[in-house]
Amino acid sequence: MQAQFLAGGGLGTHRPVDTAARMSNHGKAICRVAVTAQTDLYAKAGAMVAYDGFLQYEAVSQTFRRALGEWASGEQSPLLRWSGDGALYLADMGADVLNLHLDGENLSVNGSHLLALDATLQCTVEKVKGVAMMAGTGLYNVQVSGTGWVSVTSRGVPVVLNCAEAETYVDPDALVAWTTGLEIRARRSMKLGSLVGRGSGEAMQLGFKGAGFVVVQPSEDTADRLKIRG
Amino acid sequence: MSRELAKASRVRVSELTSSTDLYLGVHIAGPGLTFDISCFGLDAEERLSDDRYFVFFNQPNSPEQSIRLLGAQEGDSESFAVALPQVPETVHKLALTATIDGDGQMSQVASGYVRIVADGAEVGRYSFTGTEFSTERAVMLADVYRRGGEWRFAAVGQGFDGGLQALLENFGGEALEENDEPTAETPVAPIPVQAPAPTLVAVPAQPAQPAEPVPVGVRVSLTKYTELPECPGWVQQNDNLVRATLTKGQDVLAVQGSMVAYQGKADFAYEASGMLRKLVGNLTGQPLKLMRVSGEGQVFLADEACDLHMVRLEGDSFCVGSDRLLAFDANLEYEVRRIEGEGLPNGGYFTLQLSGHGTLVVKTNGIPVLLPVTPVPETYVDVQALVAWSKGAQVITTAPVRIRRSSYAGHTAQSHSLQFRGAPGNFVVVQPFEV
Numbered sequence: 001m002q003a004q005f006l007a008g009g010g011l012g013t014h015r016p017v018d019t020a021a022r023m024s025n026h027g028k029a030i031c032r033v034a035v036t037a038q039t040d041l042y043a044k045a046g047a048m049v050a051y052d053g054f055l056q057y058e059a060v061s062q063t064f065r066r067a068l069g070e071w072a073s074g075e076q077s078p079l080l081r082w083s084g085d086g087a088l089y090l091a092d093m094g095a096d097v098l099n100l101h102l103d104g105e106n107l108s109v110n111g112s113h114l115l116a117l118d119a120t121l122q123c124t125v126e127k128v129k130g131v132a133m134m135a136g137t138g139l140y141n142v143q144v145s146g147t148g149w150v151s152v153t154s155r156g157v158p159v160v161l162n163c164a165e166a167e168t169y170v171d172p173d174a175l176v177a178w179t180t181g182l183e184i185r186a187r188r189s190m191k192l193g194s195l196v197g198r199g200s201g202e203a204m205q206l207g208f209k210g211a212g213f214v215v216v217q218p219s220e221d222t223a224d225r226l227k228i229r230g
Numbered sequence: 231m232s233r234e235l236a237k238a239s240r241v242r243v244s245e246l247t248s249s250t251d252l253y254l255g256v257h258i259a260g261p262g263l264t265f266d267i268s269c270f271g272l273d274a275e276e277r278l279s280d281d282r283y284f285v286f287f288n289q290p291n292s293p294e295q296s297i298r299l300l301g302a303q304e305g306d307s308e309s310f311a312v313a314l315p316q317v318p319e320t321v322h323k324l325a326l327t328a329t330i331d332g333d334g335q336m337s338q339v340a341s342g343y344v345r346i347v348a349d350g351a352e353v354g355r356y357s358f359t360g361t362e363f364s365t366e367r368a369v370m371l372a373d374v375y376r377r378g379g380e381w382r383f384a385a386v387g388q389g390f391d392g393g394l395q396a397l398l399e400n401f402g403g404e405a406l407e408e409n410d411e412p413t414a415e416t417p418v419a420p421i422p423v424q425a426p427a428p429t430l431v432a433v434p435a436q437p438a439q440p441a442e443p444v445p446v447g448v449r450v451s452l453t454k455y456t457e458l459p460e461c462p463g464w465v466q467q468n469d470n471l472v473r474a475t476l477t478k479g480q481d482v483l484a485v486q487g488s489m490v491a492y493q494g495k496a497d498f499a500y501e502a503s504g505m506l507r508k509l510v511g512n513l514t515g516q517p518l519k520l521m522r523v524s525g526e527g528q529v530f531l532a533d534e535a536c537d538l539h540m541v542r543l544e545g546d547s548f549c550v551g552s553d554r555l556l557a558f559d560a561n562l563e564y565e566v567r568r569i570e571g572e573g574l575p576n577g578g579y580f581t582l583q584l585s586g587h588g589t590l591v592v593k594t595n596g597i598p599v600l601l602p603v604t605p606v607p608e609t610y611v612d613v614q615a616l617v618a619w620s621k622g623a624q625v626i627t628t629a630p631v632r633i634r635r636s637s638y639a640g641h642t643a644q645s646h647s648l649q650f651r652g653a654p655g656n657f658v659v660v661q662p663f664e665v
Contacts, residue, residue, distance in 0.1 A: 013340060013360065098455070103447040129613035156470035156535025157489070160455045166493040166527075174490035174532070175417070205492075215452065216491045218532030 023149045031097040031179040032089045040119035041081045053086015053183035095153040106145040106180035119149030169205035179212030184192035233355040247348035250314040250346040255306035258342035264331045267308035269309035271321040284442035294568040323375040329368040329394040336363035344372045356385035362390040486519040494527015536593035547621030559588030595663035603656040616658040623652035
């Protein structure tokens with residue numbers, strides 16, 4: 001079928017748009033990355049839906065994998081390193097994709113929400129300690145810093161809350177990312193009534209305070225779709 | 231800060247900006263399409279009683295210069311400057327429209343928006359794409375209208391068959407031949423619009439470009455997800471999130487676990503619902519567990535990225551399926567109604583009837599359809615896709631409808647539907663998802 005048959009029809013409007021940006025949104029759920037020979041990209045394994053151009057991928061190097069260490073309990077690498085010259089299309093089960101540009105900033109992303117990041121960014125994986133352990137969305141947090149692009153997924157259209165104006169409490173299951181350097185504490189809203197099985201359904205929140213912001217998604221699904229994937 | 235306005239949403243201009251000198255920018259583009267963008271100044275009967283208030287490329291100014299056409303600038307295909315205090319009392323509504331000049335239909339529109347700029351900053355934006363339209367050749371984009379002594383903005387986005395001529399006739403503009411105005415059939419080369427006088431006009435400092443700008447810094451990348459400015463009551467943050475601003479004595483009842491974030495001092499407590507819990511919980515196996523949210527602060531509510539819809543009750547009654555309700559003002563009265571019917575799953579269909587003055591939030595999977603209910607013919611709805619209906623609609627269960635579904639092994643060959651009928655003005659809301 002010739003491509004022009006699609007023109008004016010339902011699919012004709014969905015051609016990719018060339019943009020100058022390294023990462024751009026194609027619709028809500030697809031992240032388009034312009035991979036160039038200068039900059040490699042780390043992407044979540046299994047997130048690639050299409051690519052064109054001369055691209056190849058490999059499991060992340062041994063040292064990097066060691067750094068990521070316990071991120072994935074299996075043998076397989078959680079991230080793939082993409083290199084070459086072309087366009088890479090990434091998506092994660094129809095979740096909304098946010099493309100963020102870091103300008104020497106620090107961002108902490110919940111491991112299961114990370115879709116892709118530039119290889120030029122420094123990234124450290126830390127096991128979530130203490131209270132944040134309760135967060136059902138993933139046991140590992142990725143701290144990303146430096147200058148470059150990072151792509152994050154959110155189930156539904158997210159909201160960005162400024163923690164400087166007021167201490168912000170977030171349901172751990174709805175947490176997507178936050179700027180590092182915030183003071184984090186847990187708040188339990190359990191009452192005596194909760195002990196006899198009459199809880200409000202909101203047992204614990206994470207409180208964020210300081211100059212920075214948190215990204216919150218409108219969904220609390222704890223099912224970690226991404227862990228199942230090999 | 232720019233506020234994203236959804237289709238069919240209405241907002242007071244004073245909520246967006248304190249300024250009364252507005253710049254309305256319209257962007258609409260599609261491959262091979264040219265558009266005429268016009269502004270109709272309509273009277274209380276929505277008629278164009280004075281054709282001097284039909285502002286378009288041949289008539290770029292209204293008589294007292296309160297509505298002026300500025301031409302394409304700053305990424306907008308067309309723009310208008312409106313000085314609201316100068317608009318005469320006889321003009322009740324300014325309707326912004328776009329019509330296709332030449333061949334084409336609205337579904338070919340690639341992208342478009344209407345934005346409101348005041349004091350050099352964009353304060354509101356309504357975006358649309360061609361997928362919302364089909365073969366229409368014109369679209370009523372947005373209205374700025376008077377209501378109760380103040381100006382409001384409505385994002386209309388309503389397609390209209392026929393071109394500019396049909397639109398003019400719709401507004402009662404019979405002056406077509408006398409003024410020798412162009413029609414869609416006989417396009418006249420538009421006379422070049424003089425460059426607008428720079429005074430009065432609030433030109434945005436940061437032009438909104440159709441091409442994606444390259445953002446710098448995380449904060450810039452996330453601008454479009456920023457929290458909406460503070461205001462009392464309920465606010466729709468985006469399609470999937472609502473925000474309730476709590477004040478003392480005005481509690482909110484919400485489905486347990488629907489809070490995703492809050493700022494301030496909010497308290498979440500178990501809400502005993504008595505009969506409600508007993509009925510809904512015991513019989514349907516789908517307990518509607520509520521919590522009472524009280525205190526002072528702002529609470530964000532959402533559920534599994536469902537589309538959320540705010541409904542404002544002003545003394546009327548509204549019935550919502552018990553599994554389709556997200557939250558409501560605690561001062562609304564609610565009672566459980568059970569619709570019994572032969573063969574309905576779980577012995578009946580449970581709904582909450584809410585009445586009083588306040589807001590409730592309904593969740594749907596996908597964009598719902600609102601069907602008007604009339605005495606004859608009746609409207610039939612699949613129980614599993616039913617979301618809500620107005621109280622005046624009378625519900626009758628019908629005998630199971632036979633559907634051929636034998637191709638799916640394991641499916642029953644029958645489904646249940648509810649029949650609705652009622653006085654005109656009643657409606658039923660159906661979602662594109664069978665729970």
